[in-house]
Amino acid sequence: MSDAEEPEIDRLSRKLAAEISSRGADHFDYQLIVRDLEGVHQPILDAIGKATGPEKGYPHILALTVAISKGTWESIRFLCFEQPKNGWHREFVYSVPPLARTLLDSLFNIIFMFDNPSVNVHWFLLGGWADQNKARKRFKRRYGTDFDWKTWLDCFAASIKQTEDQLVEVTKAERQSPERPLMGYWPNPGQMSKKHNTIQDAARAAFLEHISDWFYKHLSGDSHLSLTGLLNRGGYRLPLAAGVDPEELYRQTRSNFILTALTIYVALLSEVSKELGLVVELARLREVWKKLVVWPDAADLHRVRYEALLR
Secondary structure, three states: OOOOOOOHHHHHHHHHHHHHHHHOOOOOOOHHHHHHHOOOHHHHHHHHHOOOOOOOOHHHHHHHHHHHHHHHHHHHHHHOOOOOOOOOOHHHHHHHHHHHHHHHHHHHHHHHHHHOHHHHHHHHHHHHHHHHHHHHHHHHHHHOOOHHHHHHHHHHHHHHHHHHHHOOOOOHHHHOOOOOOOOOOOOOHHHHOOOOOOOOOHHHHHHHHHHHHHHHHHHHHHHHOOHHHHHHHHHHHOOOOOOOOHHHHHHHHHHHHHHHHHHHHHHHHHHHHHHHOOHHHHHHHHHHHHHHOOOHHHHHHHHHHHHHHOO
């Protein structure tokens, strides 16, 4: 095939591969940061256990968010394992983006709650209480006359009562609408970033819009397997353009996926540590960001928010 007949994507991929090779770009070793993070998680959980807030469920939802996020991050590390053991497959790496999306959902939630805790923490908890009531009504409608389901339905009712006793103070007016919160449904991340949602802190509003544009949209596509998501997570299975080394593509993809997740996880820990005023943990996280900013996406978030937030 002559140069004139060569597909444009092949010509450009050869050029790009040559440029990358000439720059001698090194792959960032995220393990340098993993070690720094080892001691951050538990002190944050300890501080949350002593925290008080506008709702009795406040420390519980914070603790669960941090604990589950840590487990999610550790799952991502396993999926991107550097020295595979028996039973590990390279394809596991391509399951990372939906888990990163989970971390990002949690980051949105806590930023939004911290903006106006006296209102938004209650909103979050009340939305969960309403979801429980809707689910119980659905099951009761279908299985309410089935004796085999009686104990199960009773347990469901008891769990809702436990939510009321231990997590959220439900007002008399709110009890009149048990399946549709008077405050409306808790917004999803895309809705949080919209200007019509009232956010008191302009910096938070701008940041939510920023991470919606640069993180949430593409991670949503990866999770929902839109066309871009299919290509991002499965493009390696398609014929590759000339100049693309399959091994290099795998290493770059793995690096992109895990560093995106790591950046979001460090951002979440930073938000919680700042809200709780944890001086030691904030100092440690500042050092983590100094190493992480060699990754362009992390440098972007650090510039937009965390450089000033962690001072």
